[in-house]
Ligand SMILES: [Zn+2]
């Protein structure tokens with residue numbers, strides 16, 4: 001049970017099934033939890049994922065490789081392992097991967113959140129014996145506030161355009177939808193880099209509300225605009241006084257050029273992680289992504305075992321946060 005998944009140079013490998021989960025390098029069989037670039041790389045031969053994830057990956061990488069598109073809840077097999085995808089609530093198409101082998105259920109969360117987000121499928125609670133979870137914000141100090149209240153803060157400002165930094169896939173669409181819904185007096189303008197992803201969201205039936213693509217002079221003529229831009233564009237304007245600036249994230253390191261803090265995260269916080277564990281009651285929890293040490297300490301001496309699967313978690317955590325930037329780079 002302890003060696004069901006293990007890291008090798010290509011990524012997280014399942015020997016029993018002969019496949020990888022979100023591999024970092026090209027492999028034959030890759031289950032891709034979602035289309036962010038720290039989880040989905042270009043060039044895998046066989047890709048198993050949801051329809052939106054396939055659409056995002058094809059937009060980013062072209063359609064080379066064979067895509068095996070799977071519906072949530074539909075069982076399929078790779079090798080001897082039976083697999084089912086369930087919504088992870090992280091972004092459109094994001095999936096948790098349930099794997100069943102020799103009577104044991106293993107769940108890989110990928111990136112996930114359980115809080116309400118109408119820009120994607122709601123998180124689905126699944127029972128399993130063994131949990132492989134992300135631990136991006138696995139510290140008690142991380143308690144994300146209500147996203148609707150966060151976005152509504154923008155209504156307190158008038159007479160100045162607001163610049164929101166949001167990575168171009170996932171966050172930009174969520175922010176667009178939140179702003180369109182909760183800031184009715186403002187006009188939501190979207191940077192061209194995110195527009196193709198906005199259109200994919202809408203093609204899957206997810207309305208993002210009223211928004212327009214950025215056009216020259218739009219900002220000169222208006223002072224009630226919310227302009228959603230990718231990180232590189234946001235930081236180019238770091239010293240600008242023309243905008244009220246805020247970066248939508250749970251990562252504290254991105255708050256430096258903020259005029260206002262907008263804590264809107266797509267990762268589970270400490271409470272969400274504990275709610276998941278309480279529901280699932282797994283025998284073992286393996287932590288990936290981020291620092292699992294607080295969780296390990298919290299459950300020390302209890303029947304449930306917490307194992308930090310990747311020894312280089314600090315390094316990996318850094319890559320995870322850097323992917324905020326590489327997501328745009330892969331798209332350019
Ligand atoms: Zn992600």
Ligand SMILES: [Zn+2]
Pocket residue numbers: 036038039111320
């Ligand atoms: Zn990630």
